[in-house]
Amino acid sequence: MNYNDDLHWESKNFSNIPLSVFSDENIYKREIEKIFIGPVWLFLGLEAEIPNSGDFITNFAGDIPIVVNRSKDGNIYAFVNRCAHRSSTVVRELRGNSKNHTCIYHRWCYNHKGELTGVPYQNGINGKGGLPDDFNKNSHCLKRLKVELYKGAIFGSFSDKVEPLLDYLGPEIIKPLDRFFSKPVEILGYMRQRIDGNWKSYFENLTDGIHAGLLHQLAVKMGLWGSTPDGGIKLDRYGRHSHYYINYLKDTKYNGEYFKNKLALNDLTFSETVDEWDDDISTDTISIFPNVMFATVSNFLMTEQIRLVNPGEFELLSIVIGYKEDSPILRKLRQHQVAWLGPAGYVALEDSEAGALIHKAIKGQDKEHSYLGYGGHGKIKSSDNVLTEIGVRGFWRYYCYLMDFDSTRDNLKYLDSF
Numbered sequence: 534m535n536y537n538d539d540l541h542w543e544s545k546n547f548s549n550i551p552l553s554v555f556s557d558e559n560i561y562k563r564e565i566e567k568i569f570i571g572p573v574w575l576f577l578g579l580e581a582e583i584p585n586s587g588d589f590i591t592n593f594a595g596d597i598p599i600v601v602n603r604s605k606d607g608n609i610y611a612f613v614n615r616c617a618h619r620s621s622t623v624v625r626e627l628r629g630n631s632k633n634h635t636c637i638y639h640r641w642c643y644n645h646k647g648e649l650t651g652v653p654y655q656n657g658i659n660g661k662g663g664l665p666d667d668f669n670k671n672s673h674c675l676k677r678l679k680v681e682l683y684k685g686a687i688f689g690s691f692s693d694k695v696e697p698l699l700d701y702l703g704p705e706i707i708k709p710l711d712r713f714f715s716k717p718v719e720i721l722g723y724m725r726q727r728i729d730g731n732w733k734s735y736f737e738n739l740t741d742g743i744h745a746g747l748l749h750q751l752a753v754k755m756g757l758w759g760s761t762p763d764g765g766i767k768l769d770r771y772g773r774h775s776h777y778y779i780n781y782l783k784d785t786k787y788n789g790e791y792f793k794n795k796l797a798l799n800d801l802t803f804s805e806t807v808d809e810w811d812d813d814i815s816t817d818t819i820s821i822f823p824n825v826m827f828a829t830v831s832n833f834l835m836t837e838q839i840r841l842v843n844p845g846e847f848e849l850l851s852i853v854i855g856y857k858e859d860s861p862i863l864r865k866l867r868q869h870q871v872a873w874l875g876p877a878g879y880v881a882l883e884d885s886e887a888g889a890l891i892h893k894a895i896k897g898q899d900k901e902h903s904y905l906g907y908g909g910h911g912k913i914k915s916s917d918n919v920l921t922e923i924g925v926r927g928f929w930r931y932y933c934y935l936m937d938f939d940s941t942r943d944n945l946k947y948l949d950s951f
Contacts, residue, residue, distance in 0.1 A: 540939075541940060545944055547905065547913075548905045548910050549904060550903045550904075551901075555733060556892075556895065558844055561841075561844040563936060569824075570595070571691075572692040574701050574702075574821075575690065576688055577678075578590050578592055579685055579686060579836065579854070580687060582852070587605075587630040587631055589602035591626065591628070592838075595824070596841040596842060600647075610645055612676060615675070616636040618673070623643065625637070649674050679695065681697070686836075702769070702821070705769045712817065712829075713827045716857065716858055722871075725849065727842070728847055728848070729845060730847065733928075740927070742766055742779070742921065746762050763780045764816075765778060766916050766924050768914060768915050768924060772924070772928070781808075823839070825839070836852045837851045838852075851874065853867075855867050913930060
């Protein structure tokens with residue numbers, strides 16, 4: 534099947550994006566094939582979620598259900614949550630601890646590595662029924678993902694051709710990840726929301742620094758950043774990942790005092806800050822292609838994973854974290870600052886709505902294009918300011934590279950050498 538005969542890309546600079554990529558069912562299927570089960574690393578969760586032997590979580594890799602667990606050997610394994618017998622869901626709980634995993638339908642049992650260990654009636658009863666004599670449990674294991682870890686983050690891949698995780702992340706992403714994981718973390722809670730929109734419009738948002746001072750007016754009024762934010766964006770060598778940061782306003786002390794002078798709320802606690810990294814950064818986001826953002830907003834820390842549903846719908850699963858050594862005061866401050874992000878967050882609520890508005894506006898307009906012009910149409914590279922869409926262009930360039938569209942293939946061959 535040809536997915537892309539009618540697509541037109543400005544493949545030399547990626548300034549015009551065909552709207553059909555946000556809604557076409559065939560393109561969505563190709564994304565699963567070329568990207569999510571292709572040569573990428575997908576964020577699967579945090580080690581802090583499964584600290585003990587037998588601990589497990591269920592999650593999604595794209596739209597594929599998976600189990601992530603810690604085995605008796607201390608290692609972490611991930612596999613598709615689909616029974617090798619009749620394709621039923623094996624693990625139905627969101628998280629827990631179990632010695633093994635048993636499918637409720639016909640009681641096929643698997644260990645923490647996804648290996649089949651038990652089958653009812655394998656030899657039948659009284660010489661009747663049962664499975665063939667040559668049945669081999671080793672041939673009926675759950676499909677396993679390759680797993681690598683960095684600083685407590687769990688990444689998985691379906692592809693044997695994916696580059697090593699450290700190479701995939703690159704120094705531009707490893708440095709801010711080290712900031713995020715500067716101390717051992719623990720889980721404070723979870724948030725989940727479903728958004729009417731396409732996952733790519735949300736990933737665009739994560740690498741777009743322009744909207745911060747325009748869309749998020751409350752954050753501007755509170756001094757979290759200015760209407761013309763001071764910061765920058767750093768890209769990895771492909772432009773696929775981005776580290777986007779904004780500094781606190783220089784002409785105020787910190788949000789709390791600025792906020793008190795401008796607005797009136799009954800509880801100002803969430804607007805207070807502690808510069809615990811001593812770098813004057815108010816907002817620090819690390820977007821890793823194709824499915825995760827690590828974010829700090831003031832002292833609030835969160836991972837945000839994109840989970841696919843269909844071309845017009847996706848989920849965000851957020852893990853709220855703190856550091857194990859947090860003082861009671863700092864821990865309470867982090868909990869108050871949940872008000873920034875999540876489904877009802879002062880900032881994230883607007884980001885979710887922006888994606889929904891795009892989804893609503895593009896219906897019936899598959900031949901049209903969106904336009905990317907801020908920052909110019911030159912080389913895709915890091916920027917010392919946030920008033921640019923260069924990170925969005927970098928995302929689309931790598932997206933097209935993996936999708937292997939007819940109209941972009943020849944112009945992207947140079948990425949093979951990266």
